[in-house]
């Protein structure tokens with residue numbers, strides 16, 4: 001299977017690099033510099049979307065929202081039986097259809113963790129995508145991260161939790177590191193400790209399962225140190241802050257559409 005990637009920026013490059021494990025990937029980018037980069041990194045490169053159409057069975061659109069109208073219009077009436085996959089934030093299946101007139105459409109919403117092949121990806125399938133195409137798509141794209149099939153109505157909430165989520169996690173890690181500095185560690189040491197704690201806790205919860213609160217109880221012994229910290233989080237409304245953060249982000253995502 002040959003996949004044509006349109007736009008070799010952050011997302012296009014990350015997806016192209018992950019997908020080449022399982023498919024032949026050909027790249028088109030409007031920028032000569034990006035085309036040269038893709039070529040130097042071992043991809044087949046073409047100089048126009050027309051060539052890309054000739055050489056691809058599926059197409060992945062990875063340009064900025066501002067550029068996508070031009071890209072989809074340039075594909076209008078030429079996509080045929082190919083799957084047209086977009087990871088452009090806020091671009092609905094109906095808008096993709098209106099602009100490209102393609103019949104087999106897939107909408108994705110990844111997050112920045114695609115850069116390390118660990119993206120959390122929402123996907124919605126247009127009605128023209130056949131069951132076996134959907135299965136092939138899921139098999140191929142699982143190499144980029146975890147895929148969640150969602151109704152399009154859930155994309156705003158997903159954008160807040162999983163799309164913007166890494167920024168909130170980075171903020172938490174930075175806050176932990178600052179707390180370490182307050183307690184006397186150099187920032188780099190404190191950051192390394194914070195990263196280990198966050199990634200180790202995620203691994204533990206994934207591997208052992210259970211409710212997160214069960215693990216809190218295991219760490220917080222009666223009258224011990226941890227419960228002192230938990231009391232502060234409770235008093236300051238930690239869960240409430242996080243819930244409001246996701247809610248406001250989701251509302252903003254809805255307004256952008």
Ligand SMILES: NC(=O)c1ccc[n+]([C@@H]2O[C@H](COP(=O)([O-])OP(=O)(O)OC[C@H]3O[C@@H](n4cnc5c(N)ncnc54)[C@H](OP(=O)(O)O)[C@@H]3O)[C@@H](O)[C@H]2O)c1
Pocket residue numbers: 006007008009010011012028029030031034062063064065067070071087088089090109110111112163
């Ligand atoms: N970054 C994220 O965390 C993230 C998360 C979820 C979804 N997304 C979505 O992913 C998409 C790409 O984001 P990105 O961060 O990868 O953007 P990016 O780094 O700017 O990459 C886009 C690339 O497409 C090129 N391009 C522009 N117009 C083109 C055209 N007509 N034909 C072919 N290539 C063209 C750009 O070239 P020039 O630079 O020369 O314009 C650039 O190399 C966006 O729609 C965004 O909504 C991103």
